[in-house]
Amino acid sequence: MIEVVCAIIVKDDKILIAQRSEEMKLPLKWEFPGGKLNEGEDEEQAIIREIKEELNVEIIPLKRLSSNIHDYGSFKIKLTAYLCDFIGGEIVLLEHKDFKFVKSEDLINHDFAEADIPFIEELKTLV
Ligand SMILES: Nc1nc2c([nH]c(=O)n2[C@H]2C[C@H](O)[C@@H](COP(=O)(O)OP(=O)(O)OP(=O)(O)O)O2)c(=O)[nH]1
Structure with a gap:
């Protein structure tokens, strides 16, 4: 199982979302930016590393939210969300x-x- 962390970055009561490119896996899907844990x-x-690499910005993780395990068929991920400060x-x-x-x-x-779908419900009550 692939371990992935993603950032819920809140600014002015809005959440940053990013759209995957045509070349990435899950092309054109929206996501919370992040990525796989390195060894x-x-x-x-x-x-912190992934957000700098992908979006060139600095964040501070504030709170670990929930994790979802999802099986895409060809791969399975454990996706953990962190509420982050911009x-x-x-x-x-x-x-x-x-x-x-x-x-x-x-x-x-x-x-x-x-x-990401389970996070969407959770975030309605959080942000
Ligand atoms: N960053 C991020 N990844 C997500 C989310 N939801 C979701 O299913 N994923 C999946 C997409 C990818 O398969 C994986 C994250 O890996 P990644 O973005 O670092 O790498 P990738 O798979 O695009 O690249 P690669 O395997 O070709 O090296 O998790 C999400 O909200 N954020």
Whole structure:
């Protein structure tokens, strides 16, 4: 099973979501940015590194939210979300096709990766 961490980055009561590119697995799906844990890395180190690599910005993980296990058929992931504070930097899309900040009730209107669906309900009560 692949361990993946993703960041729920909140700014002005809106959540940052990113759209996967055509070249990535799960093309054009929306997701919370993040990625796989490297060997020897803990979840918080991984999320800080991934967000810098993908979006060029600095964040601080504040709170570990829930984990979802999802089987895509060809691979299975454990996806763990972290509520994060946006510290600084200008967003540059280094891997994704697009990004936007949306209200939690508007998440449902985006075509999210299946593993993310349980977070969408959870975030309505949190953000
Ligand atoms: N970052 C992120 N990944 C997610 C989410 N939901 C979801 O199913 N995933 C999947 C997509 C990928 O298969 C995996 C994250 O891996 P990744 O983005 O670091 O790498 P990748 O699979 O695109 O790249 P690779 O295997 O070709 O090296 O988790 C999500 O909300 N955020």
